Amino acid sequence: MxxxxxxxxxxxxxxxxxxxxxxxxxxxxxxxxxxxxxxxxxxATDSRIFGKAPTDGATITAHSDTGFNRHGTVNSKGRYTLSELRPGTYVVSLEKDGKTLASLSGVPLFVSSASEVDFACDNDQCTASLAR
CATH class of the missing domain: 1.10.287 (Helix Hairpins)
Structure with a gap:
């Protein structure tokens, strides 16, 4: 047992x-x-800003309303992409030789989305536009 x-x-x-x-x-x-x-x-929380700009040594800078910054250069085809951006509202600027040539404020970025900001320069005047 x-x-x-x-x-x-x-x-x-x-x-x-x-x-x-x-x-x-x-x-x-x-x-x-x-x-x-x-x-x-x-x-999946990153966003990006992309667009067209003059190719002659220009730099694109994005400043967020939270203090986050990202810089990028324009490629030989006149295109740029600023990736891995946090969602928020940005000021996107076209800069050359340390001077801001054009700037666009209020560029919105949402989760997993992108905004297109195009720059155009005619003589000494540059403009920025948000593509919709």
Whole structure:
């Protein structure tokens, strides 16, 4: 009779160990899923500003209302992109040789979206426009 009691205890212990093992596995998979969701969600919060501008050594600068700044250069095709911007309201400026040639304020950026700001220069006068 002692043998049967010992067998029953061992069987309960084995069942408890299997249950604990499955529980730990489920918790680990849930934590991994939560980390993956957080990483994907964080990547989807960036925005960008892009557009056209003169190609002669110009720099594009975006200043947010929260103090965040980003600088970029115009490529040989007259295009630029400022990526990884936080959502908010920006002032986008065209600069050359340390001087601001044109500026556009109130450029809105939302989560996972982009705004197009184009610059055009005629002689010494430059203008900026927000494409809609």
């Amino acid at each position: 002692n043998i049967n009691k010992k067998y029953a205890v061992n069987r309960q212990q084995k069942h408890g160990i299997r249950f604990a093992s499955k529980l730990m596995s489920t918790i680990a998979m849930g934590a991994l899923g939560a980390m993956t969701f957080s990483a994907a969600h964080a990547q």
